[in-house]
Amino acid sequence: MSIVTCKDISIEYDGKVAVDQVSFTIEQGDYLCIVGENGSGKSTLVKALMGLLKLKSGEIEINKELTLGGIGYLPQQADSQKDFPASVYEIVLSGCIKSKGLRPFYNVKEKQRVKDNLERLNIFDLRHKSYRELSGGQQQRVLLARALCATDSLLVLDEPVTGLDPVVTAELYDIIEELNRREHVTIIMVSHDVRMATKGANKILQMGRKVLFFGKTKEYINTSYAKALLGGGH
């Protein structure tokens, strides 16, 4: 069953066309990696999926039944967050903000969900620590746990490994892959690391303002793009 459908979407950013007539479909359980050079419109596309940018034309359909109205989003980190005084627990709890609605307090069920997700990502022991004291990899785990509190069905990650060292990067990719394989979380990830992308994802979308390639990873690695980027040593 398709969970996200984009039909001919175009987006303007700063007066320029950043995304040009892009169409693709994502099925439930897919792991889609969006790759492309800087300025190819990958992040813009993802922001539009999250409803943060207006479309110039085309439409995005997100299956409300499958996502229960929410999408777990892991945005690129803002500078102001790096010295933000907040505990890990507070941040992960804010992932339940939508289900809380106008009730002034979080209920037992929501707190349990936070506990489950903290344990799932192995950061339960860090819950009283301050976010700004954590390493980059730990911070990303916290944000991932928060995203999982928002929904279990669809996660959208925008360059989640930027600035992380290779070991931590590999760990994070493993976590994401496991969430997809074992728990059937649908994943959409923006990355410029094609080698890693082709390892975990089952579908690839190569952006260059337009769709340069969209299809299965197996087919992608035989294209000229992939060969150029992977240097043939795959």
Next chain:
Amino acid sequence: MIQTLQEMLSYPFISRAVIVGILVSLCAALLGVSLVLKRFSMIGDGLSHVSFGALAIAMAMNIAPLKLSIPVVVIAAFFLLRLSNNSKIKGDALIALISSSSLAIGVIVISRTTGMNADVDSYMFGSILAMNDDDVNLSIILSITVLILFVLFYHQLFSVTFDENFSKAAGINVSLYNMLIAFLTAITIVLGMRMMGAMLISSLIIFPALSSMRIFKSFRLVVVSSAVISVICFIIGMIVSYQYSIPVGASVVVVNLSVLILCSLVGKH
């Protein structure tokens, strides 16, 4: 010190000022944490200047000052927020532009009507004599409203302060909550400005938040401690001002500054 405090409170105008001052310090400190973290500290400063202009016009037109300046400053707050999010002129430049323009308009209006006299001085640097009973009642009602709204929407405000994009994606109406912050800030500034003065009111928003961020690491503790710090600094500032006959606004700011220095030293260890 207790004795001085008792002596002070025996004057009705001082006890009025203390009640309003405590409530306004509380509101300012709570909102201040969000404003500082969202990099909106300068909005407080801009709004206080707008408030000065509105006050001058209200005096010239013989309208109750709070009744004119509250709506004007609320509108200015929405405007600043809107424009600083999507505009060609960057937020900080825009705020400077609006502050100096409203200050200029205020000064022109005053000099053409009542003349530059003691009133202007009290707007600029605050005075505890500025408020009558009506003002005090309105201030109490409004600041309690600000406190209640803050508590009710605490979690939303946290989420929007920490990560606007995530909150938006999760389905939260981020611009509504940004407007709530702007609205509450505007009211707090107008209420506090009479006592603290247009030039000094923004310190009430910025100092307590910065002080408690040096020491505490969770959002909840930062919010609670900045409220406590703010109220204590206000009371000490009030006593100092009474003892040495200096304007309240200035003495509250200096007490806050000392606390900030102290907190920075403690926070380093």
